Each structure stands twice: as structure tokens, then as C-alpha cells.
Amino acid sequence: xxxxxxxxxxxxxxxxxxxxxxxxESVKGIAEGVSNSNWMVTTTTDxxxxxMYERRIELRDLPFFLGLxxxxxxxxxxxxxxxxDRTGAAFRMLENKAVALFEFLPGVSIEHPEPAQAHxxxxxxxxxxxxxxxxxxxxxxxxGLEDWRALAEDCGEEGLMEIDPLLPEIVxxxxxxxxxxxPHELPRSVIHADLFPDNVLMLDNEVSGLIDFYFACTDxxxxxxxxxxxxxxxxxxxxxxxxxxxxxxxxxxTGVRPLSEAERKAxxxxxxxxxxxxxxxxxxxxxxxxxxxLVTRKDPMDFARRLACYAADGEKCFALK
Amino acid sequence: xxxxxxxxxxxxxxxxxxxxxxxxESVKGIAEGVSNSNWMVTTTTDxxxxxMYERRIELRDLPFFLGLxxxxxxxxxxxxxxxxDRTGAAFRMLENKAVALFEFLPGVSIEHPEPAQAHxxxxxxxxxxxxxxxxxxxxxxxxGLEDWRALAEDCGEEGLMEIDPLLPEIVxxxxxxxxxxxPHELPRSVIHADLFPDNVLMLDNEVSGLIDFYFACTDxxxxxxxxxxxxxxxxxxxxxxxxxxxxxxxxxxTGVRPLSEAERKAxxxxxxxxxxxxxxxxxxxxxxxxxxxLVTRKDPMDFARRLACYAADGEKCFALK
Numbered sequence: 001x002x003x004x005x006x007x008x009x010x011x012x013x014x015x016x017x018x019x020x021x022x023x024x025e026s027v028k029g030i031a032e033g034v035s036n037s038n039w040m041v042t043t044t045t046d047x048x049x050x051x052m053y054e055r056r057i058e059l060r061d062l063p064f065f066l067g068l069x070x071x072x073x074x075x076x077x078x079x080x081x082x083x084x085d086r087t088g089a090a091f092r093m094l095e096n097k098a099v100a101l102f103e104f105l106p107g108v109s110i111e112h113p114e115p116a117q118a119h120x121x122x123x124x125x126x127x128x129x130x131x132x133x134x135x136x137x138x139x140x141x142x143x144g145l146e147d148w149r150a151l152a153e154d155c156g157e158e159g160l161m162e163i164d165p166l167l168p169e170i171v172x173x174x175x176x177x178x179x180x181x182x183p184h185e186l187p188r189s190v191i192h193a194d195l196f197p198d199n200v201l202m203l204d205n206e207v208s209g210l211i212d213f214y215f216a217c218t219d220x221x222x223x224x225x226x227x228x229x230x231x232x233x234x235x236x237x238x239x240x241x242x243x244x245x246x247x248x249x250x251x252x253x254t255g256v257r258p259l260s261e262a263e264r265k266a267x268x269x270x271x272x273x274x275x276x277x278x279x280x281x282x283x284x285x286x287x288x289x290x291x292x293x294l295v296t297r298k299d300p301m302d303f304a305r306r307l308a309c310y311a312a313d314g315e316k317c318f319a320l321k
Numbered sequence: 322x323x324x325x326x327x328x329x330x331x332x333x334x335x336x337x338x339x340x341x342x343x344x345x346e347s348v349k350g351i352a353e354g355v356s357n358s359n360w361m362v363t364t365t366t367d368x369x370x371x372x373m374y375e376r377r378i379e380l381r382d383l384p385f386f387l388g389l390x391x392x393x394x395x396x397x398x399x400x401x402x403x404x405x406d407r408t409g410a411a412f413r414m415l416e417n418k419a420v421a422l423f424e425f426l427p428g429v430s431i432e433h434p435e436p437a438q439a440h441x442x443x444x445x446x447x448x449x450x451x452x453x454x455x456x457x458x459x460x461x462x463x464x465g466l467e468d469w470r471a472l473a474e475d476c477g478e479e480g481l482m483e484i485d486p487l488l489p490e491i492v493x494x495x496x497x498x499x500x501x502x503x504p505h506e507l508p509r510s511v512i513h514a515d516l517f518p519d520n521v522l523m524l525d526n527e528v529s530g531l532i533d534f535y536f537a538c539t540d541x542x543x544x545x546x547x548x549x550x551x552x553x554x555x556x557x558x559x560x561x562x563x564x565x566x567x568x569x570x571x572x573x574x575t576g577v578r579p580l581s582e583a584e585r586k587a588x589x590x591x592x593x594x595x596x597x598x599x600x601x602x603x604x605x606x607x608x609x610x611x612x613x614x615l616v617t618r619k620d621p622m623d624f625a626r627r628l629a630c631y632a633a634d635g636e637k638c639f640a641l642k
Contacts, residue, residue: 003352009430009433025427025429027429028351028352029352030361031349031352040351106363109330
């Protein structure tokens with residue numbers, strides 16, 4: 001959550017001149033993004049978000065991410081359109097890093113969703129699944145089923161034990177369960193894969209923006225709904241399931257993209273997978289971040305609790321009214 | 322340069338409702354401010370900067386800072402107007418910290434000023450000196466002449482020596498020189514006291530905003546011009562004096578507020594004082610920041626070089642064309 005690179009006024013002014021968007025009026029580094037730096041840019045014509053990709057690895061995937069946003073925006077999804085430069089390029093290199101410019105979307109991230117808001121999130125998520133059906137690029141999910149065992153091994157039994165004495169057993173048995181039960185045959189599409197509340201902008205009860213597509217990939221469509229369910233329908237610590245939020249999310253989603261019987265049946269398993277995915281990446285971050293670091297570590301156990309809830313009551317969580 | 326406090330959507334929405342500025346449309350934490358957190362807020366009517374004061378000490382001075390901005394803005398100076406709440410208050414308490422809302426000013430901070438830009442900075446600085454003549458509140462300069470010896474003692478001879486072997490002798494002899502030569506009798510007023518390029522917003526060659534008045538205080542008026550001169554007219558490391566920038570700054574300033582003969586004569590001494598002030602506060606930060614910290618330490622010697630330049634060529638630096 002920082003601006004990692006300093007851009008001076010001359011660099012910025014000449015960057016903005018490469019686009020047909022008027023002249024630079026204001027620029028403020030914004031505290032968003034983990035592996036990229038972001039600025040809110042105002043020109044004589046409009047407001048934009050400028051993103052600089054700080055890690056090499058993202059460069060390879062940039063055509064997928066930016067092409068996807070253009071594809072979805074063209075179909076009316078509330079995602080930030082990529083602003084292409086005067087030569088038509090979706091990104092440019094600046095000081096050896098890729099930068100891209102995006103439409104600014106209004107809206108505020110909601111921390112305590114109301115059912116009407118969850119309903120709108122469900123609709124918007126289904127909207128990108130439907131709209132991406134004819135998007136031709138693909139990207140492997142780097143944090144999918146096949147990667148979880150390696151993540152667990154990276155944490156190590158001792159590491160997991162350090163977080164919670166029960167965690168090694170939870171992880172091992174869940175890995176085995178999911179490996180045997182995963183519904184590989186379900187329909188696949190582009191998925192957002194990280195649609196937490198901070199990646200959704202809202203105006204009143206309506207989604208005004210879906211942002212941060214940097215985990216987007218090709219995977220089981222219904223898995224994205226499971227991720228979103230785990231992200232929205234619990235208290236942050238995972239202790240309290242909120243059935244009215246879950247029902248509204250599901251209703252919003254299925255109103256736009258009905259689920260097949262097989263998808264619906266698989267949701268509890270997919271949600272266990274989603275919980276394990278965030279449990280493991282959080283565990284990895286936890287073990288790699290010193291306890292006294294300035295960065296707030298997110299407790300992996302928040303997702304162990306979700307996992308337990310889905311394992312015990314998964315069918316109830318995904319029952320339609 | 323961070324956002325230290327998390328404000329959720331509900332807190333923000335109800336805060337904005339306390340002002341007559343429409344409803345919340347967007348909020349982005351911005352990477353500005355050292356001892357406060359800042360957000361760029363957009364409502365249905367306009368854009369604003371929300372500032373949260375993270376340190377207790379500023380609270381005491383807040384009526385001075387905010388009253389000054391209102392006073393200057395009312396007189397047409399390009400400073401951010403304080404937005405008062407529905408009860409007329411200039412600041413409110415939120416989660417035990419003071420918050421204030423400001424008009425958003427367009428403009429970009431310039432790192433490599435042109436003479437025309439320095440001319441405009443001189444005009445704007447003189448403008449706040451003239452406009453504050455009838456501002457009735459006072460605030461002591463906490464980093465003025467009387468405080469420099471204590472700053473030097475806090476660094477210690479060993480500390481200064483660690484930065485540069487010559488530094489203890491430079492500081493001691495300069496403290497003695499300034500104590501005996503300081504022009505106490507010169508006219509006093511409100512001064513900004515920290516008008517570095519990052520505290521000035523520009524559109525083309527014109528100042529569109531003077532910001533960050535949190536060092537503002539009552540002191541010798543011409544000292545502010547000396548601070549601004551030291552801040553704008555050198556390469557960042559202080560090795561190169563830029564006479565055309567210095568001349569333009571002075572010309573812009575004196576066109577709005579002519580200097581008395583006594584003020585003009587005192588400028589080289591005031592500029593030595595300004596250089597020592599930033600040398601000492603940087604030295605303190607340097608010694609209190611571990612070398613491997615994430616924060617970039619600013620080299621105190623950048624201002625030892627300015628000091629040497631003013632001591633050797635001060636009259637030339639402040640000669641009018």
C-alpha cells in the first residue's frame with residue numbers, strides 16, 4: 001500500500017503527452033496496490049488512474065490483464081477501461097517498468113455490506129463471467145488447486161504449527177480431500193479470483209467498479225463465486241457466517257448467470273478450496289513477515305474458520321431461498 | 322508519506338454528512354504528509370483533501386493553521402480554503418484525532434524550476450506576507466534561532482562528526498556567528514517557513530497552490546524569503562547555485578512586497594540561518610534513522626554546502642539585476 005517509485009513532474013508531463021487526454025493538472029500518489037504503484041491523475045479533460053508495475057512477472061501477463069479490461073468494458077461491465085496511447089498501445093515502458101493508464105471509476109469500498117449490495121456484487125460478478133465468454137486469451141491460475149500443496153510445503157509443518165497447533169492436520173487432510181473431490185469437469189472461464197470488498201467500488205447499493213484484476217485467470221467459473229462468497233459473507237475473522245449476505249450474493253449472481261445443478265452442488269467444495277487458498281497465502285505471508293514489521297499481517301486462521309464452516313454447513317451456505 | 326489510519330466507508334460517509342458538500346462518491350488515501358494522513362475525497366459537488374492529524378502536538382496549533390488558511394484564502398492567496406462543517410467548525414474529532422477538510426487545489430509540484438516559475442513563487446510568497454499583515458493570531462517558531470543550539474546539542478559532537486568530520490566545527494562557529502549577527506529588529510509577520518518545491522503546486526508557470534502550512538509561524542518576514550531561496554535556487558545536493566532562479570525569485574517577491582534596505586542587507590545572514598536550520602533538522606533525522614531503514618534519509622551536507630555558498634557569496638546571491 002505505497003508508492004514505490006518517484007515520478008517527477010517532467011516525466012509525468014511527457015508521459016501524459018503520449019495520450020490524447022489533455023494536459024496534466026494534478027497528480028497524487030495513492031495508497032493502493034501491493035506490487036504496483038498508483039497515482040490519481042487529473043488532466044484538463046478527465047481523471048485517470050496511472051499504474052506502474054513494479055514486478056517483472058506481471059509484465060508477461062499484462063496483455064492478458066489489459067486486454068481483459070478492454071473486453072469487459074466494451075461489453076458494459078463496470079471495470080476501468082484501459083486508456084491507449086496515441087500509437088494505440090495499452091501500456092508503455094517508463095524507467096524500465098510498464099505503466100498503464102485507466103479510466104477513473106467513482107465509488108467507495110464497503111466494509112459492512114448490506115444484502116442489496118451483495119446482490120449487486122453477485123450480478124456484477126456473473127456479468128464478467130458472461131461477458132468474458134468470447135475473450136480469447138487465457139491465463140493459468142498460479143494459485144489454483146495444483147499449487148496449494150507447494151504452498152503448504154513452503155510454509156512447512158513447523159511453520160503451520162507455529163500459527164496454530166491444529167493447522168498442519170487441517171491443511172493436510174483438506175489437501176487430500178480436495179484432490180479427490182475437485183470438480184474438474186465444471187465450466188471454465190475468465191475469473192477475477194480475488195473479489196474481496198476492497199476490490200469493489202460502490203455508489204449507494206450498486207457496484208460502480210470492479211478493480212484489481214491482477215489475479216484474473218482462466219479457471220472454474222463457479223470457483224470465482226465461491227471465492228467471492230468467502231470474501232463477502234463472513235465477519236472478517238470468519239467466526240460469523242451472514243446467511244442474508246450469502247443468499248443475496250447467490251440470488252444476484254444466478255439472476256444473471258444461472259448455475260447448473262453440477263455447479264450448485266460443487267459450491268461447498270469450491271468454497272473449501274477458496275478458503276484453503278487464502279489460508280495458505282496468508283500463512284506464507286505470515287511466516288515471511290516479522291511479527292514486529294510495520295505491515296499488518298492478516299491472520300490465516302480467519303480462513304481456517306471459513307473452511308470449517310463450509311465443511312460443516314456448506315450445503316446450507318449455498319442453499320437458495 | 323503514508324496513510325496511518327484506516328477509515329471505513331461508514332465512518333467516512335457519516336463524516337462527510339457533517340459538511341454541506343453533497344454525498345461521498347470516492348475516497349483514495351494519498352501518499353502525502355509525514356505526520357498526518359490524507360485522503361482525496363470526491364463528492365457529488367466537488368473534490369476535497371481530508372487531513373487527519375496523527376500527532377497530539379498539532380492539535381494545539383490547529384486553530385492557528387486553519388485560521389491562517391481561511392484568512393489567506395479570503396484575501397485571494399492560492400492556499401487551500403478550510404471547509405467548515407454544518408456547525409461552522411474548522412475541524413472535528415474523529416476516533417480521537419482531529420480531522421479537517423480542505424478545498425482541492427489543482428497543480429503539480431515542480432522539481433526543476435524555470436525562472437518564470439521561481440518568479441511566480443516569489444510573488445506568491447510575498448502575497449501571503451502582505452495578506453497576513455492583519456492576521457491576529459501568533460505562533461512561535463519552534464525551529465528558530467533560539468532552538469538551533471539545542472538541536473545541535475541533541476545531535477552531539479560525535480553524531481555530527483559521524484556525518485562529516487568537519488561538521489562540528491561548522492555548526493559551532495555558525496551558531497556563534499548567527500547569535501551575534503542575527504537581525505532581530507527586522508519586520509515580522511506570519512511566515513510559511515518550509516516553502517520547498519513539494520509544497521508548491523503549479524499550472525504551467527503559475528503558482529496554483531501553496532500547501533503544507535504546518536511549520537507556519539510568526540518570525541522575521543525576510544527569513545521566509547531566505548528559506549525559499551535556499552529551497553529553490555540550488556541543485557538538490559547544494560553543489561550548484563542557480564543565479565537565474567535566485568534572481569527571478571527575488572524579482573517576483575520584491576515586485577509584490579519591496580524589501581527595505583535593512584532586509585536586503587540581512588538576506589545573506591538569514592539564508593545562512595535557513596541553511597543551518599535544515600542542516601540541523603536533517604542531521605537529527607539522519608542520526609535517529611537507522612541506515613538500513615526503508616525511509617530515505619536526506620543528506621544534511623546538502624545544506625552545509627548551501628551554507629558555505631551563502632557565507633562566501635551571500636551578497637552576490639541576493640543582488641538584484
